């Protein structure tokens with residue numbers, strides 16, 4: 312019989328200033344996020360009334376959050392092993 316493990320995300324983090332979090336649509340693990348400077352917009356931008364912030368994880372994933380798509384607390388979601396290794400260095 313297959314076991315299905317249900318992972319619960321925590322609540323949205325507002326404001327999000329980086330660190331361990333789930334960023335929607337960026338995999339099923341929590342990553343360690345740091346502010347990223349987008350060449351066009353800088354570290355954050357307001358586009359058509361939506362506030363975007365740009366992030367890069369320690370393992371190299373680029374992502375954006377916005378006032379509509381917020382980072383979420385890790386809850387019981389496992390941490391990315393690549394991020395963990397780099398955070399602990």
Ligand SMILES: [Zn+2]
Pocket residue numbers: 341342343368369370371391392393394395
């Ligand atoms: Zn990661």
